[in-house]
Amino acid sequence: MYQTYFWDFDGTLFDSYAVMAPALVYGFKRQQVEVSKDLAYQLMRQKSRGEAFKSLGKQWPQVDLKKAYADYKSYERAHLQSLQPFNGAKEVLAAIVAAGGQNFLLTHRNDEAWQLLAKANLKQYFTGGVSGADNFARKPNPASLKYLCEKYQVNPARAAMVGDRTLDIEAGHNAGMAGILFDPDDLIEDCEPDLRVTNLSAILV
Structure with a gap:
C-alpha cells in the first residue's frame, strides 16, 4: 500500500x-x-x-x-x-484511512462528485481534493496533483493516482507518483501503470 x-x-x-x-x-x-x-x-x-x-x-x-x-x-x-460506487470502493477507502493513509479526490466533474460521495457515505474518507469547479488544467497535466501535494504536504514518492484511463496514469507519473489503472474489462492498451487491477479491492493486496 x-x-x-x-x-x-x-x-x-x-x-x-x-x-x-x-x-x-x-x-x-x-x-x-x-x-x-x-x-x-x-x-x-x-x-x-x-x-x-x-x-x-x-x-x-x-x-x-x-x-x-x-x-x-x-x-x-x-x-x-x-450513479452507484463500484464494489469494493468503500472497503478500500476505509482501509486506507484505517492504516493511517489519506484519500484525495481528483476529478474533472464539478461539485456534484462531492455530493454523490456524501450520498454514498464515502466523503468521510477523503482529506480533500479538487473538482472541475477549481479550474485546474485537465489531466494528464499534473498541476492539480502538485497543488494537493504541496497543500497537504504529501510526498509523491509514497503516493499513487488511481484512475480508469491512460490520462489518469500519465497525470500521476507527471506528478512524480505511481499510477494504478482500474481496468475492469481490459480495454486500455496504450498505458504503462505501476499496477493494473480489474477490481478495486486488489489495490490493497
Whole structure:
C-alpha cells in the first residue's frame, strides 16, 4: 500500500458510464443517428468524452455536436442520482484511512462528485481534493496533483493516482507518483501503470 491515494471519480470510484454511455447514445439519437452503447462506452474509456464526440462527429458529419452534447448533458443530469460506487470502493477507502493513509479526490466533474460521495457515505474518507469547479488544467497535466501535494504536504514518492484511463496514469507519473489503472474489462492498451487491477479491492493486496 501507498501512504496517499488520489482518486479519479468517473469510472473509478463510481460506475458513471452506466449513465454516460446511454447519455451519449441519446445525444446522437436525437439527431437520428444510432450509436451503440458499447461503442460509446469504449470510446469514452479509451480516450475521453470529448474525444468520443469528436470521433463520432467525423463518422457522422451531419450531426450538430453542440446540440448532441447539450442533449447528452440533459440526459446525464436527469439520471445522475442513480450513479452507484463500484464494489469494493468503500472497503478500500476505509482501509486506507484505517492504516493511517489519506484519500484525495481528483476529478474533472464539478461539485456534484462531492455530493454523490456524501450520498454514498464515502466523503468521510477523503482529506480533500479538487473538482472541475477549481479550474485546474485537465489531466494528464499534473498541476492539480502538485497543488494537493504541496497543500497537504504529501510526498509523491509514497503516493499513487488511481484512475480508469491512460490520462489518469500519465497525470500521476507527471506528478512524480505511481499510477494504478482500474481496468475492469481490459480495454486500455496504450498505458504503462505501476499496477493494473480489474477490481478495486486488489489495490490493497
